[in-house]
Amino acid sequence: xxxxxxxxxxxxxxxxxxxxxxxxxxxxxxxxxxxxxxxxxxxxxxxxxxxxxxxxxxxxxxxxxxxxxxxxxxxxxx
Numbered sequence: 001x002x003x004x005x006x007x008x009x010x011x012x013x014x015x016x017x018x019x020x021x022x023x024x025x026x027x028x029x030x031x032x033x034x035x036x037x038x039x040x041x042x043x044x045x046x047x048x049x050x051x052x053x054x055x056x057x058x059x060x061x062x063x064x065x066x067x068x069x070x071x072x073x074x075x076x077x078x
Contacts, residue, residue: 042073 049066 038073042070046070
């Protein structure tokens, strides 16, 4: 049985752990960046739809399709 003394971890193990942490942080930041881009695109799309709807270009049936698309994009982002 190994002793449970407070011996420090080997340097090699620490550097591997540091690399994993850095990798996870980088992936998290990329994910946040992608979510921000998705939200910006959704806002542009919603503004486009609102502008066209106010001009009477978009009809009720099209509105439902656009809402379905927005729901799909929202669910895909979660």
